[in-house]
Structure formats: C-alpha cells, structure tokens
Amino acid sequence: MATVTKLSGFLHLLLFLPFHLLIDSASAAYPIGVNYGTVANNLPPPQQVAKFLKTQTSINSVKIFDANPDILRAFANTNISVTVTVGNGDIPALAKLPAAQSWIANNILPHQPQTIIRYIVLGNEIMATSDKALIAHLLPAMKTLKYALDQAKLTHIQVSTPNSLGILSTSEPPSNGRFRKGYDKAVFAKILDFHRQTKSPFMVNPYPYFGFVPQTLNYALFKSNGGVFDAATGMNYTNMFDAQLDAVYSAMKKLGYEDVDIVVGETGWPSAGDPNQPDSNLLNAQSYNGKLVQHVSSGKGTPLMPNRTFETYIFALFNENLKPSISEQNFGLFKPDFSPVYSVDVLNLKPASGPTTTPGSSPPALAPDRPAPGPVRPAPGPARPAPGPGSVTGRWCVPKAGTSNAALQANIDYVCGTGLDCKPIQQGGSCFDPNDVRSHAAYAMDAFYQANGHHDYNCDFNKTGLIVHSDPSTFST
Structure with missing residues (x-):
C-alpha cells in the first residue's frame, strides 16, 4: 500500500x-x-x-x-x-x-x-x-x-x-x-x-x-x-x-x-x-x-x-x-490541473474504525457503458427517465438514429437469443410490418427494456439504444 x-x-x-x-x-x-x-x-x-x-x-x-x-x-x-x-x-x-x-x-x-x-x-x-x-x-x-x-x-x-x-x-x-x-x-x-x-x-x-x-x-x-x-x-x-x-x-x-x-x-x-x-x-x-x-x-x-x-x-x-x-x-473527481471538482469538503469524511454512514442514505446510480477498446468508457447514456419509480408509462427503448443495420440486427439476435418472444416480428406476426431491420429492432429492444426492469442500462445496446417518451409502435423509418 x-x-x-x-x-x-x-x-x-x-x-x-x-x-x-x-x-x-x-x-x-x-x-x-x-x-x-x-x-x-x-x-x-x-x-x-x-x-x-x-x-x-x-x-x-x-x-x-x-x-x-x-x-x-x-x-x-x-x-x-x-x-x-x-x-x-x-x-x-x-x-x-x-x-x-x-x-x-x-x-x-x-x-x-x-x-x-x-x-x-x-x-x-x-x-x-x-x-x-x-x-x-x-x-x-x-x-x-x-x-x-x-x-x-x-x-x-x-x-x-x-x-x-x-x-x-x-x-x-x-x-x-x-x-x-x-x-x-x-x-x-x-x-x-x-x-x-x-x-x-x-x-x-x-x-x-x-x-x-x-x-x-x-x-x-x-x-x-x-x-x-x-x-x-x-x-x-x-x-x-x-x-x-x-x-x-x-x-x-x-x-x-x-x-x-x-x-x-x-x-x-x-x-x-x-x-x-x-x-x-x-x-x-x-x-x-x-x-x-x-x-x-x-x-x-x-x-x-x-x-x-x-x-x-x-x-x-x-x-x-x-x-x-x-x-x-x-464524472471526474479532479480537473486536469489537479484542482478538485467539488468544494473543499466534498470528500471530507471523518476517519472511523467502524460504520459511520448515515443509516438512511441513498445513492443515485447508473451503469455507464464505455467503448470497447477505447482508453476510457463514456459515462452514462441517455438522460435519465422522467416518470416515477416503476413507471413504464411514457418510456420506451428505440434505436438511435444513424445506427447501422448490422448493429440493429445484432440487437435483434441478442434479444431473441435471451428467450424473449420474438414471434410478433417474424413473418405473419403482428409487428412484422413494416418489414425492415430498424422497425424490428425497435420492437425487440423495447421488449427487452420493458421485460428487464426499465433500467437505463437495459436500453444501452452498446450505445445504440435511446429512451424516448413516444410510443415506438408509431416508430417510423
């Protein structure tokens, strides 16, 4: 040490x-x-x-x-x-x-x-x-x-x-x-x-x-x-x-x-x-x-x-x-000149040999995803959701504009590989039309997001997902 x-x-x-x-x-x-x-x-x-x-x-x-x-x-x-x-x-x-x-x-x-x-x-x-x-x-x-x-x-x-x-x-x-x-x-x-x-x-x-x-x-x-x-x-x-x-x-x-x-x-x-x-x-x-x-x-x-x-x-x-x-x-503790980002007492916690945390404390948390091989990960993704806890109303996961079809197809393959029901976007399914990768990905990504607790990180998809407040059933290509 x-x-x-x-x-x-x-x-x-x-x-x-x-x-x-x-x-x-x-x-x-x-x-x-x-x-x-x-x-x-x-x-x-x-x-x-x-x-x-x-x-x-x-x-x-x-x-x-x-x-x-x-x-x-x-x-x-x-x-x-x-x-x-x-x-x-x-x-x-x-x-x-x-x-x-x-x-x-x-x-x-x-x-x-x-x-x-x-x-x-x-x-x-x-x-x-x-x-x-x-x-x-x-x-x-x-x-x-x-x-x-x-x-x-x-x-x-x-x-x-x-x-x-x-x-x-x-x-x-x-x-x-x-x-x-x-x-x-x-x-x-x-x-x-x-x-x-x-x-x-x-x-x-x-x-x-x-x-x-x-x-x-x-x-x-x-x-x-x-x-x-x-x-x-x-x-x-x-x-x-x-x-x-x-x-x-x-x-x-x-x-x-x-x-x-x-x-x-x-x-x-x-x-x-x-x-x-x-x-x-x-x-x-x-x-x-x-x-x-x-x-x-x-x-x-x-x-x-x-x-x-x-x-x-x-x-x-x-x-x-x-x-x-x-x-x-x-996200930094310090600026590039080594000066602290926060006020002088931001980390001014008293030393203690035992627990010193206030019994009722609450941490905000998000799991940022960083780029694969890059030197540092980008912190958080899209802005945090607006509705209250556990609320699904008004929040959907859709592909980001400009995402390649190959990336979107990978998202579809991933979601369907987890066991979620993808029959609606298969031929004859209720969401098959319009028959294009982007629309199918919008369905699959949102299905995964809704099924896994509506956490922001469940709409990350390697930085290709975005949380929106309009129904993706009206998603247009």
Missing part, C-alpha cells in the same frame, strides 16, 4: 480523510481506487498524475482502459497498483496461447516488477455488446491469459472482466436477482467457476446514477429515506448501491458461487449534465462519491454480505473533455 506523505491543508481535507479509512482496513488492501481515463486533450502527463496520486492523495490503486506503456512506466516504484484492460477487439486472438504469451511479453513483462499490476481485465461489459464472437471467446481468453501469466511466473496478477448490471434479468428486490436466461449456466456459471478456481474476483459496474428516478434520488445518493423492503429476506435497503450489489450476489448464489469475491470496477456520479439532467450536479456528485467512500470503507458490507469491504474503483479521476455529452465529461 502507498505511503502517504504530508499533504497540503487543502488537499488533506479533501482527500486524506476519506481514503485514509480504506488504507487502514484490515479486510482489503485496496478498498478505494479510481478509474484513470484519458478521453481528453488537456490532461497532464502520466508522470505528473502518478506523482500527484502518490504524494498528495491516499489513492493506492488505479484502473486504466488499455495497457498504455507511458502510464505503466509512470506508476513504476510508486506502490500504486494498476489494473490493465485488454481491448474488446483483442479478445478473440487471446484465446490462443501464443497470442496470450505475446500480449504479456509486449504489455506486461517490460514493466515487471517495478509497476504493480493487480488485475488484467478483458474488455468492457462484453455482454452488453451483443457480439456473439466476443461472448464466445471471453472465457477461453481469460483462461488462456491466466495460464500464460502463470507460465511467466506472474501468478500474482489476476484476470477478470467488467460487467454492467445489464447481466441481470431481475434485480428487484435484491433477493430475486438472477442472471439473464440463457446466459446464467452457459456463460456466468463457467466464468464464476473460473474465478473460484483462480481466486479472482467477479467485477461489476453498479451505477445507481443510471437507475434512479426523482422519487428514489435520496435512495441513490445515500441520503435519508424510508428504504426499500425485501419481503423475502425481511431486510430494508437504505441505499441503491447495496441493493445492486446484493442483486448480483443473489444471482451468483442461485448458481452456487456466492463464495466468489466481488469487486466494483466502476461507479460514480457526474457533477454536471445536460439541461434535461438537473440531478447531475456538484452537490449530488459530492454526496454520492463522498458517502460511497465512507460506506465502503466502513467494512459494514451489505444486508446479504455483512462485514465485507468491497474493493471499489470510482469513475473517474479526471473530467474528460472529449466525451460526447456534458454528463459524460463531468
């Missing part, structure tokens, strides 16, 4: 207190980290970033979205661990041992042992891509890469893959969480078995920001609220972050893998947004990220996983000005 040097009074208040809690945690050496994205043209050099994190913060782990050698060199001899990402496009090749050995030789070995590489994660939210080839090659590539690491005597490096909460077909109440039909035993049971055998964690990206509606804002932000009661377990949830993690745990338990560790690969809240995103603001970002750190570092765990400290990577280190929307550009 990193040694924290004397901080300036300003940054000491801002950063040291909250992250200090995590450094002292006996249950995890790396409880809080950050996602270091680089989709910007104004960021400082990696060497300055590494020096800043080492000397002026207590952050001791970062996650990057590629294997950038400049970044890996910058973190040499800092005692800050790095999680490296394999691009989506590289996954199929890495299923073969020579390619996996070559990738490690080119991207990992040159930085050993000076740079502490904690994880290699394959791709980004592969299940959300609907790419059958990527999905089919994912586990073989994970196994081959791990074997190649072991052969290279890098047994300490673990292998995982980040998953959005779109992997769940049901998440409410948390005890009812289950993986998507058709993917549960065929895909996730095998991935979880790999994690059990290699003692590596299952990585998920819970974003209450993408799941809240006005009535559940406090619940998403860890603020005081009445909570959500799970009748099956008799437990009351006072924040959405815990509920999302427990839904994943329940899905794992149904397959018999509740003993596999969970790592939070991404979570966060934007400090600014588009005009139709009033809850993307500084106060909410401060509340979510500040209370998240306090909650995770307390070791309190969740209702179904008590007394556990979850290794958690906040998205993101910097604001990134080349992201496509205002909210996506404003």
Whole structure:
C-alpha cells in the first residue's frame, strides 16, 4: 500500500480523510481506487498524475482502459497498483496461447516488477455488446491469459472482466436477482467457476446514477429515506448501491458461487449534465462519491454480505473533455490541473474504525457503458427517465438514429437469443410490418427494456439504444 506523505491543508481535507479509512482496513488492501481515463486533450502527463496520486492523495490503486506503456512506466516504484484492460477487439486472438504469451511479453513483462499490476481485465461489459464472437471467446481468453501469466511466473496478477448490471434479468428486490436466461449456466456459471478456481474476483459496474428516478434520488445518493423492503429476506435497503450489489450476489448464489469475491470496477456520479439532467450536479456528485467512500470503507458490507469491504474503483479521476455529452465529461473527481471538482469538503469524511454512514442514505446510480477498446468508457447514456419509480408509462427503448443495420440486427439476435418472444416480428406476426431491420429492432429492444426492469442500462445496446417518451409502435423509418 502507498505511503502517504504530508499533504497540503487543502488537499488533506479533501482527500486524506476519506481514503485514509480504506488504507487502514484490515479486510482489503485496496478498498478505494479510481478509474484513470484519458478521453481528453488537456490532461497532464502520466508522470505528473502518478506523482500527484502518490504524494498528495491516499489513492493506492488505479484502473486504466488499455495497457498504455507511458502510464505503466509512470506508476513504476510508486506502490500504486494498476489494473490493465485488454481491448474488446483483442479478445478473440487471446484465446490462443501464443497470442496470450505475446500480449504479456509486449504489455506486461517490460514493466515487471517495478509497476504493480493487480488485475488484467478483458474488455468492457462484453455482454452488453451483443457480439456473439466476443461472448464466445471471453472465457477461453481469460483462461488462456491466466495460464500464460502463470507460465511467466506472474501468478500474482489476476484476470477478470467488467460487467454492467445489464447481466441481470431481475434485480428487484435484491433477493430475486438472477442472471439473464440463457446466459446464467452457459456463460456466468463457467466464468464464476473460473474465478473460484483462480481466486479472482467477479467485477461489476453498479451505477445507481443510471437507475434512479426523482422519487428514489435520496435512495441513490445515500441520503435519508424510508428504504426499500425485501419481503423475502425481511431486510430494508437504505441505499441503491447495496441493493445492486446484493442483486448480483443473489444471482451468483442461485448458481452456487456466492463464495466468489466481488469487486466494483466502476461507479460514480457526474457533477454536471445536460439541461434535461438537473440531478447531475456538484452537490449530488459530492454526496454520492463522498458517502460511497465512507460506506465502503466502513467494512459494514451489505444486508446479504455483512462485514465485507468491497474493493471499489470510482469513475473517474479526471473530467474528460472529449466525451460526447456534458454528463459524460463531468464524472471526474479532479480537473486536469489537479484542482478538485467539488468544494473543499466534498470528500471530507471523518476517519472511523467502524460504520459511520448515515443509516438512511441513498445513492443515485447508473451503469455507464464505455467503448470497447477505447482508453476510457463514456459515462452514462441517455438522460435519465422522467416518470416515477416503476413507471413504464411514457418510456420506451428505440434505436438511435444513424445506427447501422448490422448493429440493429445484432440487437435483434441478442434479444431473441435471451428467450424473449420474438414471434410478433417474424413473418405473419403482428409487428412484422413494416418489414425492415430498424422497425424490428425497435420492437425487440423495447421488449427487452420493458421485460428487464426499465433500467437505463437495459436500453444501452452498446450505445445504440435511446429512451424516448413516444410510443415506438408509431416508430417510423
């Protein structure tokens, strides 16, 4: 773990207190980290970033979205661990041992042992891509890469893959969480078995920001609220972050893998947004990220996983000005000049040896999907829904304008492959006409969205979906 040097009074208040809690945690050496994205043209050099994190913060782990050698060199001899990402496009090749050995030789070995590489994660939210080839090659590539690491005597490096909460077909109440039909035993049971055998964690990206509606804002932000009661377990949830993690745990338990560790690969809240995103603001970002750190570092765990400290990577280190929307550009804790985005007390949480979170807190969450091989994921997708919790009225999922027919056909194939009824868009079906890919995709994508809890991430479809407030039955090509 990193040694924290004397901080300036300003940054000491801002950063040291909250992250200090995590450094002292006996249950995890790396409880809080950050996602270091680089989709910007104004960021400082990696060497300055590494020096800043080492000397002026207590952050001791970062996650990057590629294997950038400049970044890996910058973190040499800092005692800050790095999680490296394999691009989506590289996954199929890495299923073969020579390619996996070559990738490690080119991207990992040159930085050993000076740079502490904690994880290699394959791709980004592969299940959300609907790419059958990527999905089919994912586990073989994970196994081959791990074997190649072991052969290279890098047994300490673990292998995982980040998953959005779109992997769940049901998440409410948390005890009812289950993986998507058709993917549960065929895909996730095998991935979880790999994690059990290699003692590596299952990585998920819970974003209450993408799941809240006005009535559940406090619940998403860890603020005081009445909570959500799970009748099956008799437990009351006072924040959405815990509920999302427990839904994943329940899905794992149904397959018999509740003993596999969970790592939070991404979570966060934007400090600014588009005009139709009033809850993307500084106060909410401060509340979510500040209370998240306090909650995770307390070791309190969740209702179904008590007394556990979850290794958690906040998205993101910097604001990134080349992201496509205002909210996506404003997930950072810091501006490119290293000044904090929030007011001085945004992360000013008092250190504590036990739970210090307010019993009734609520986190906003959304699960942003980032581009496959790119250096950093784009944060959230379309603006969050307007209607109240659980309301379906006035919300539909349709294809974004300009999406290619090939991508739309992939969405259709994916949805119909999950077991949803696609007979209406087959010849003779009630929604077959107009007989074109775009109209059929509009039906399939909305059917999936409506059937899976109306979460924004269930209308992502690798950034080709859009939530609208007009009935897609009137969708025109």
